[in-house]
Amino acid sequence: MSHKIPIEVRNLVMERIKVDGINANCAATEAGLSPKTVYGWLAKETHKSGVSWAEHNKLKRENKQLKEIIGHITLGMQQTKKN
DSSP states (O other): OOOOHHHHHHHHHHHHHTTTOOOOOHHHHHTTHHHHHHHHHHHHHHHSSSSSSSHHHHHHHHHHHHHHHHHHHHHHHHHHHHO
């Protein structure tokens, strides 16, 4: 028998996925929910926006990695100019 999950719990789980970048299984386990429930929420969100949160988080990670690479290259160029 299913039960109504409080909106606060849903919001917390979705925030952990969207902001913190954890996967749906981990977020569901932390909240004591079925991963199927969380994946259902994500599917509804994806349908609204057209972009899955998994893809969004992947792009955020790639963007961060690229910025770190650019920072290292820039730092190396600045050190070379000083010498």
